[in-house]
Amino acid sequence: MNKVLVAPSILSADFNHLLDDIKKVEEAGAEWLHFDVMDGHFVPNISFGQPVLKCIAKSHNLVNDVHIMISDPFKYAPEFIKAGANILTFHYEAVNSDQEVFQVIDLIHDYGCKAGLSIKPNTPVEKVFPFIHSLDLVLIMSVEPGFGGQKFIQESFTKVFRLKEKIKQENAKCLIEIDGGINDETAKIAKMAGVDVLVAGSYLFGHDDIKERIEKLR
Ligand code: DX5
Numbered sequence: 001m002n003k004v005l006v007a008p009s010i011l012s013a014d015f016n017h018l019l020d021d022i023k024k025v026e027e028a029g030a031e032w033l034h035f036d037v038m039d040g041h042f043v044p045n046i047s048f049g050q051p052v053l054k055c056i057a058k059s060h061n062l063v064n065d066v067h068i069m070i071s072d073p074f075k076y077a078p079e080f081i082k083a084g085a086n087i088l089t090f091h092y093e094a095v096n097s098d099q100e101v102f103q104v105i106d107l108i109h110d111y112g113c114k115a116g117l118s119i120k121p122n123t124p125v126e127k128v129f130p131f132i133h134s135l136d137l138v139l140i141m142s143v144e145p146g147f148g149g150q151k152f153i154q155e156s157f158t159k160v161f162r163l164k165e166k167i168k169q170e171n172a173k174c175l176i177e178i179d180g181g182i183n184d185e186t187a188k189i190a191k192m193a194g195v196d197v198l199v200a201g202s203y204l205f206g207h208d209d210i211k212e213r214i215e216k217l218r
């Protein structure tokens with residue numbers, strides 16, 4: 001089984017010392033940096049946007065894994081790619097048809113960026129099946145999007161397992177990322193279910209033993 005990748009979510013970082021926190025997770029061995037964009041409309045919280053991404057995108061050597069929990073992803077996708085996204089993941093629930101999902105994926109690829117699609121806990125995993133040959137990543141939300149520090153939703157394991165089965169059956173190449181409530185316990189089962197990338201916010205930031213915690217996730 002390939003080594004699982006770790007994507008610390010900066011939503012839980014100390015914004016008074018953001019670059020220091022990014023350096024800490026980079027030195028501790030993380031491969032991706034998860035950037036949670038929230039617009040206060042698609043989700044009931046507001047986080048940060050393009051100006052912050054632009055500022056930090058080149059300050060480290062991690063993959064900029066940008067998760068946009070926003071309405072109208074087609075309109076804003078180019079801005080986040082220009083600001084430094086290496087992977088741009090939008091929400092299935094933020095568009096109105098499968099055709100529109102393909103349009104956003106194509107737009108992201110046209111700008112030379114990898115494309116991810118995320119589903120909320122209540123969205124059946126089958127909804128992403130039509131796109132798995134076009135996507136680079138599927139992001140399974142294991143909490144209701146909008147806040148860090150929430151409790152992992154157990155049914156998420158089944159969604160990962162079924163998606164992994166479909167990817168293997170279809171010989172698709174897209175990665176599976178899981179996001180929300182990930183710690184050393186939930187990571188174990190998520191890996192068994194088939195995830196390739198673990199997002200972790202509150203389990204990592206704000207602790208003195210980040211390196212050990214990242215190793216425990218693996
Ligand atoms: C929630 C965000 C998650 C969250 C993860 O909407 O998408 O990335 O920050 O935070 P933890 O790991 O604390 O659940």
Ligand code: ZN
Pocket residue numbers: 009034035036067179199
């Ligand atoms: Zn996220």
